[in-house]
Amino acid sequence: GEFCTYMLQQYKGQEETARRNNQVAFILPATMNSFNHGIPIVNIQSTHDGTIVTVREDGCACHWSPELKPQKTKHLFNEDPTNTKSKWASDFALMSEYNKLMIATELQLYNLFSLEPYCQISELETIPLTVDYRLWNKLPKTETIPNISINHAVLSPNLAFIRWKVHHDWVTQNKYFHSLQVVVSSSNEESSSLVICLLPLTDAEQQLSEIKETCYEGKSKKIQLSWTPQVRASCDQTVFSIYKGVRTFDLCQKHRLLITGGMDKLIRLWNPHYSKPTGILKGHSAPIISIRISSEDNQIFSVSTDCTVKIWHLQDQCCLFTADPKASRIHGDISACAYSPAMKSLYIAADCMTMLPLKLQRLHRHFTVSHNEPVLCCGYSKEFRQVVSCTEGSVVRVWDFDTGCQLFEFGGSHELSSITCLTFDPKGRLVTGGRDGSLKIWNFNNGLCLKTLKKGECREVCDCIFLQVHRNYVMSVGRDRKIDIYPRPQASWQDDLKNGHKDDILCMAQCPPSFVATASSDGEIIVWNVDSGRIQTSVPSIVFLKDSYLKELSSTTALLSSGAECVNLWNVLGRGKFVSSFKASKFQQKITKLAKAEKDVLLYMADRIGYIYVYSMEKLDPEKKSLRETFWRAHTNTVTLHIVDNDQVVLTSSTDYTVRLWSTQGEFI
Known part of the structure; x- marks a missing residue:
């Protein structure tokens, strides 16, 4: 039965691919x-x-x-x-x-x-x-x-x-x-x-x-x-x-x-x-x-x-x-x-x-595209050693990490909306958030939707993560200005209802075992230990640094946030105290995405014109503002970043229709 279901989904996916290729x-x-x-x-x-x-x-x-x-x-x-x-x-x-x-x-x-x-x-x-x-x-x-x-x-x-x-x-x-x-x-x-x-x-x-x-x-x-x-x-x-x-x-x-x-x-x-x-x-x-x-x-x-x-x-x-x-x-x-x-x-x-x-697909003379439309998010599955990328047209493609070959494709139907974010659970299943507000769990090897956690209500899901605190949770944030948790807790977060965000929540980050930070478009950052929060500045991306190499924040937990051309540093355990900021973009562009290596040694930043900057946390000194290791141009538009630590590579995707793999020093793979 499972094999028949797999083959049926595969043929359905092939039909959808053919239909999309014929669109004109x-x-x-x-x-x-x-x-x-x-x-x-x-x-x-x-x-x-x-x-x-x-x-x-x-x-x-x-x-x-x-x-x-x-x-x-x-x-x-x-x-x-x-x-x-x-x-x-x-x-x-x-x-x-x-x-x-x-x-x-x-x-x-x-x-x-x-x-x-x-x-x-x-x-x-x-x-x-x-x-x-x-x-x-x-x-x-x-x-x-x-x-x-x-x-x-x-x-x-x-x-x-x-x-x-x-x-x-x-x-x-x-x-x-x-x-x-x-x-x-x-x-x-x-x-x-x-x-x-x-x-x-x-x-x-x-x-x-x-x-x-x-x-x-x-x-x-x-x-x-x-x-x-x-x-x-x-x-x-x-x-x-x-x-x-x-x-x-x-x-x-x-x-x-x-x-x-x-x-x-x-x-x-x-x-x-x-x-x-x-x-x-x-x-x-x-x-x-x-x-x-x-x-x-x-x-x-x-x-x-x-x-x-x-x-x-x-x-x-x-x-x-x-x-x-x-x-x-x-x-x-x-x-x-x-x-x-x-x-x-x-x-x-x-x-x-x-x-x-005729509306022609964009002509890319200098490189090969991964999709025929803007890529909004991508992720890496450690369990299967596969890359998953999602597009504005709700198309999901699965790639072999080692060869770069496309393995499978699904989605793209009219009833599905743009996929804006994704994450993976410990079983290797794919969790996606949509522009219509939906949150779904998929078997991305055959395109079967296993469960719908949240039905579309025309409120975009901007970010989602998988969290393990006593049990497994999926958390999502978006334009409904609240934090959704699945399975739902017995009692709602009272601080989220009373003192939560007043504007669209754009992103979230986790610091195991119990810290979660959320940031909204009005400049508010809230660090949650289930029920606590602080207000600071506007950010499109945030990341936790634990056991930081920074001299001023040794043996504490730090929070990095990006805003305008700068990256800001906060002391989470010091009541959210603002520490310092430094300009990261060489071309005075807004920093749109942050990512870090597993051991917090290297910090990666991406700006809105496609440049990626790498900083060594061992050499970074807030007083000196910045000490950049290297940088390169990975794309021509806004970039999403993922670090694959085991292979020491950087996975990127962009609205310029491409998904790419780089070494930590910016060499194209």
Whole structure:
């Protein structure tokens, strides 16, 4: 039974880990720029270096930085003032390999970066609604900018012109996938909503027939292109019939996955070689206007006409995040969308150009992180020689002390709050305090909660310790301004009720066998021998020194407290007399944590910018203020400290997402 429980908890923990790894969100609200806008943008595409390229219906092309700052703008159709004929762009394609920009009004090619005209193919029978391209061999460079009609272009020995009948309604999107050698097109007409056509043609007879009809066997007479395009052979195309047609699609070769969206508000997932959907994603309440696959992150991005943006997990087929118009502040009719894998951002053209960047886990280029979120506390278990670390997202990770490898992980569920403190009992069990006021005992080897000592009451537990006085106790303090003891004593501490702290209790320390000190945010320190207390100064951390090496306090018990840039020294048995203070931080920073070695020989202090200072109590003289042994920077943010005496190492964790191990002299382990 125990083994089954252990395995069940382990698999549950693995599922929770996978769920957390899949979490994703946009940074809201969206970044917006209304520069040069007002006329709909027909398409958005990005270059290899992250530059965003847009073209409006009136032919205004614009280059944007990845952060959505305009870099270059040019009106492509208004270069000749004598030309009064209006032109409207319906689509464009980036031809990055050739440094060209192809615009669909006729077929006009421009230099991608200078936006200077290159050539155009005119006199098309119909206006292209959507364009794409495949790689070809470069033609010899000409000094002039040619303008050639399609009737003459087909006579070129370097050009093959082939067309075929695919849809019975306007084409909503078409795209060429070079890796698969296919052309995919979509339409709102149901019988041929989406068609995948193979290139080159496998039907040799039909291919020869089309070339003959097009090129007239190379005769140089004017060609009439009024003939009806032929229907492709069934072996050369796959036809998908979808209710209400297809407005948008994307194809991923890595996962062999085709996704479609349209007027019926559903996202369908397909095997490209099979005409029945393998999955359906429901969630949009308006027609879907754009879909993109991010194969690197196993994600699908979908945008509907009501400006709702969703992120889906590609394999689990579940919605990971929804950005509604109120949160994103995207409004108006959406005319174009594009996803940039390089920038991890979704670009949308509506009332203005907008960018929705993904919330990325912090990039740590110089070190490896231990968690994906701030670490609030950590501890060392002597019984198991393991390190336990807890995070703001209530995730608990167990590490092997000798190898540094992660052994287990649990927590992180929505019903758990941030874990703010921890300690261990003599049986090796984990005791944790939460931001919601809960206090729990865990078997941290399988993630099983053994007992809840205190239920969450929205009052944060700031510190907890295990105490042995005649029997075993767990004590906790926090923002409820009182000391909680478990199991509860027969009678409450009257001094705690009447003369206890008046403000949030931030920390506590134990001096066996019977002293406990607590400190609150209003500057009050109370040393308890069950019922006695004294008031002094504000501290974020305290520590007892027994059999102190200090000359003034020999054979007594001393209490060190940190406050501002100083560390203060008190004589506990001398009625809480203040002895001295000295500045510990080299950089005038607040000391946030104190820890000591088992024999009180070395004293460790940490400031709020991540530096750790080591003092020898044998050499420390309050009159000389300080005599620092060594110091080093362990983290970039606030630090928690634990001394592992048996191995003579220092265990640290920080809100910079890391848990680390150091020698007593600051050497990174």
